[in-house]
């Protein structure tokens with residue numbers, strides 16, 4: 001059975017969906033079925049909110065002060081469950097909530113969504129991935145095509161209004177020049193950028 005909650009490098013993670021509109025060239029999902037404490041992160045289907053809550057009730061969070069929604073899919077694909085389970089984790093265990101996202105929630109859900117995360121998500125890490133739409137498509141192979149990159153930037157801008165900590169990430173699969181361009185975009189938007197190493 002796939003894990004909904006798993007631990008990896010001293011953090012606890014929520015794996016609530018395997019759906020994602022991208023097929024990133026660096027995606028960790030192509031490295032194996034499991035990660036950290038999870039033997040498999042491949043779910044049979046999206047778990048219901050009751051199934052997620054039942055797993056939360058079973059898990060010992062005493063060692064953790066933060067939970068990260070990440071897993072083998074884009075958490076905003078299951079936006080309602082993300083919001084409800086994050087609220088449950090906050091109320092029941094007083095945990096801080098971090099969201100790792102591809103930033104395409106507005107396109108995925110067909111509406112502006114950053115405001116829905118207010119008071120629910122404490123920090124968000126958004127994959128900027130590239131300095132322009134063309135490079136973005138090369139890296140992410142998003143099903144949204146040219147719409148994706150501007151939507152990501154708009155979502156990130158919106159997040160600054162509703163989420164206390166917003167940051168961008170890029171994976172070093174792009175050139176040094178492109179990383180430098182990403183840094184300029186992030187700086188202009190007032191969002192810190194972290195460059196991640198590609199885990200092959």
Ligand code: SF4
Nearest residue numbers: 020022023024027102
């Ligand atoms: S957005 Fe995340 S889960 Fe989706 S393909 Fe890219 S790296 Fe993988």
